[in-house]
Amino acid sequence: MDIGAIFNLIFFAPVINLLVLIYQGLSFLNLPGALGFSIVVLTVLVRILVWPFMSSQIKATKKMADLKPHLDALKQKHKNDKQALATAQMALYKEHGVNPAGGCLPALIQIPIFIALYQAIINILPGAGGNINTINSLLYFPQFKLPSSLDPNFFGLNLGLRPSDFTTQGVLLLLIPLLTAVLTFIQSKMTLPKPIKHYPSDSPKEEKEKESLEDSMGQVQSQMVYLMPIMIGYFAFTFPVGLAIYWNTYTMLGIIQQHRVSGWGGLESLVSRVKGQGK
Secondary structure: OOHHHHHHHHHHHHHHHHHHHHHHHHHHOOOOOHHHHHHHHHHHHHHHHHHHHHHHHHHHHHHHHHHHHHHHHHHHHOOOOHHHHHHHHHHHHHHHOOOOOOOOHHHHHHHHHHHHHHHHHHHHOOOOOOOHHHHHHOOOOHHHOOOOOOOOEEOOEEOOOOHHHHHHHOHHHHHHHHHHHHHHHHHHHHOOOOOOOOOOOOOHHHHHHHHHHHHHHHHHHHHHHOHHHHHHHHHHHHOOHHHHHHHHHHHHHHHHHHHHHHOOHHHHHHHHHHHHHHO
16 A cells, blocks of 8 residues: 555545535535535634644743753853753753654644645635545545535635636735735744843843844744745635635634643734733
8 A cells, every 4th residue: 555545544535524524514504605614614623633732832832942041051051062062952951841852743743634634625625626526536425425516605705716816806815815924924923932021120141141032033033923924825825715714714723722822922012012002
């Protein structure tokens, strides 16, 4: 059995069957926009499935961010001895109960699930380049087989359209990649550590350490917080609307989980200002 067959057996087929089961159930209830709601419900279920892995990843990332000042100090102390640096870093990780791979392993576990979810949505969306026959061939029960064409409408949107076709389909389509970029920015910003506070009582040494840490954080911000939303927004611009529905639902749930696990993070100062203006 090749890798593709194993992937279909373990990941793609279960996701396909779950998506079709949800769609057939909603269609039986005569729910308008059943296809769009099926994508939303499936996304929520997948997010619940990977919730423990995501929580582990968020916690590990937060711990690594909290240790960064200590890691920078160790690099400065052992800058001419790589072996001593590695030993000191491992001791620091052990002392604080941090696994350097703790943020990577959960992400790796999720990748095949996301690929299966993406392929399932692509194949079920009318006009998105998918193939209903591919879906029907993987169904566990013949009674669930889909017709050759599905109703693509969801709150007035054709889920198979791409926002890049806005010149012929209407400029309102551009709101979808814009919303996608904004949600991605919010989640990316929340993954950053809280802003560093400066106090009049800070000693010159403390002020220097804080400035050094802000410089390193600034590099992370420029690479992740701004580039990621632009990239994901571009994908939402070129991909079918149905995929943006999936991505935006997944991101909103991610924002909720990020807040529950580690708070507002890099958004805390902005949130505090908004709350202050609301009083």
